Amino acid sequence: MAAAIALAGRTRGLTAPNPNVGCIIVRDGRVIGRGWTQPGGRPHAEAAAIADAGGDIAGSTVYATLEPCAHVSERGPACSDLLAVARPERVVIGAGDPDPRTNGQGAERLRAAGIAVTEGVEAAACRASMAGFLTRLATGRPQVTLKMGLSIDGGLAMDDGRSRWITGPAARAHAHVERARHELILVGRGTLAADAPKLDVRVAGLEARSPRPVLLSAHAEGLPEGWLHIASPNDIASLPGDHLMVEGGAGAAAAFLSADLIDRLAVYRAPILIGAARTLGDIGLTDLLQAHGRWQMVDMRALGGDRLEIYERRRS
Amino acid sequence: MAAAIALAGRTRGLTAPNPNVGCIIVRDGRVIGRGWTQPGGRPHAEAAAIADAGGDIAGSTVYATLEPCAHVSERGPACSDLLAVARPERVVIGAGDPDPRTNGQGAERLRAAGIAVTEGVEAAACRASMAGFLTRLATGRPQVTLKMGLSIDGGLAMDDGRSRWITGPAARAHAHVERARHELILVGRGTLAADAPKLDVRVAGLEARSPRPVLLSAHAEGLPEGWLHIASPNDIASLPGDHLMVEGGAGAAAAFLSADLIDRLAVYRAPILIGAARTLGDIGLTDLLQAHGRWQMVDMRALGGDRLEIYERRRS
The missing domain is CATH 3.40.140.10 (Cytidine Deaminase, domain 2)
Structure with a gap:
């Protein structure tokens, strides 16, 4: 089997x-x-x-x-x-x-x-x-994976936004293979404006597996050609495909977490401390008790000097 | 051996x-x-x-x-x-x-x-x-361990300061055993004022192994009886004992990291997301490149649903 x-x-x-x-x-x-x-x-x-x-x-x-x-x-x-x-x-x-x-x-x-x-x-x-x-069968929407590259202290970037690089080449290559396992990849307006990201798969032999980019934004102005657009995380049911990767940035991640629409966390963890860092932002938590019992680590592996931690949302 | x-x-x-x-x-x-x-x-x-x-x-x-x-x-x-x-x-x-x-x-x-x-x-x-x-022999100062209880996203506390509890009972008990392996335990002025912490070892049979509390603060006013005081991380050479645990809070941790006086990180990691969280704060990093090559994970273990990650400072 x-x-x-x-x-x-x-x-x-x-x-x-x-x-x-x-x-x-x-x-x-x-x-x-x-x-x-x-x-x-x-x-x-x-x-x-x-x-x-x-x-x-x-x-x-x-x-x-x-x-x-x-x-x-x-x-x-x-x-x-x-x-x-x-x-x-x-x-x-x-x-x-x-x-x-x-x-x-x-x-x-x-x-x-x-x-x-x-x-x-x-x-x-x-x-x-x-x-x-x-x-998709149970909820009518794709499975959603949130990918984050984090320092030990949870930094997504330095406080001025610089994030190149937190993780090393092995982790970044793995993240591209993960992309190839998704039909859809989503970023927010801020990431589109700041990074104009190429969300394709840059791994030899997997170029054709690049997912369809999706923009999360209140409006669709300036939508790059070939991209899809949703105004809210709650609109993901309409997207074609059963696997959506939320790639960034912190705002998009927080919006999906606030809506409790993340099924899986892929954390690429670098053995560095950043200190004054850009972190996740408000996800609607009002009490630490609420935070517990939601996530379970299901896999972990070394990627060069970094580690990949996979957590799944526990649902009763 | x-x-x-x-x-x-x-x-x-x-x-x-x-x-x-x-x-x-x-x-x-x-x-x-x-x-x-x-x-x-x-x-x-x-x-x-x-x-x-x-x-x-x-x-x-x-x-x-x-x-x-x-x-x-x-x-x-x-x-x-x-x-x-x-x-x-x-x-x-x-x-x-x-x-x-x-x-x-x-x-x-x-x-x-x-x-x-x-x-x-x-x-x-x-x-x-x-x-x-x-x-002590090589540098004239104690070995310094920074202990942090962190969420997946690096939160030390919610943004209003609430931190009870991030980690579970097994991790907190382990942290008390760690205390017993140190002669000295340090907190900053903010933690003293906010939590009036009891820095003793609350593990049956190890009560007598409680470390000596040390306050990091610009001045020694209000120093509790039996405590030691230092005005700067650079004063640790004067402290009696070869093992110092920096217990909190974020300000004391950042001061020691800025001075490059942490030899060992003990991160108790809970499988939770906090979002808008109190995090480490400025440690003097001006470039992500500087952050790399300093820390190496040397041990990891499960503690209930949490994990303990031990990192050591790499020195050339």
């Missing part, structure tokens, strides 16, 4: 409104097919894996990060029907598909066809691998 | 002006003596370990975190002379003693007595275990 999750990551940010799914087919201890949701959402991972296996998967075990779909679309047949015909011995499913058109009916159709089904294998990791899709 | 270092930690903060040393004596694969520098600095670790072994250590191997001293004092004989008489087979030394009265002469005296000597075993860890002594 871990290998299937890795395959699913290949098109994260490219499959909306479909989930990015991974699928591996194993027979006699050998991988005979690998597939993942293709850009644009079709073919689905299972169809791609069956094709990769040459069509014959009889007697195999199929690992899929998401329950195979039960709904026929004009763009292709339902994966559960495909599998019922292809007759693997067993289908191992990571996460159930909460889409009401599937929601257990995919697994049911496989069982009805006499295929063994195991559900819930590495379900949390599978759900995390398609968090954008699940967030 | 790791076990000897652990013994050395027992009297960290209690042995100034002597180093806190640990000593283990092994014969035929068994530990026959354990010793550590006693409070006040005497007996030395080696003398304590020989006594613990009942006096007979002939043919043994002695592990000492610091080179045995070569200088006779009115408070006792030189450890290298004691060992030369006691005739272990080998003495394994962690760090060399830079005190000019020893500085290689301890090891030399052992070799002259026909005892095998191995030097430099786990030297870095041994030096770290007596950093206060070594800092």
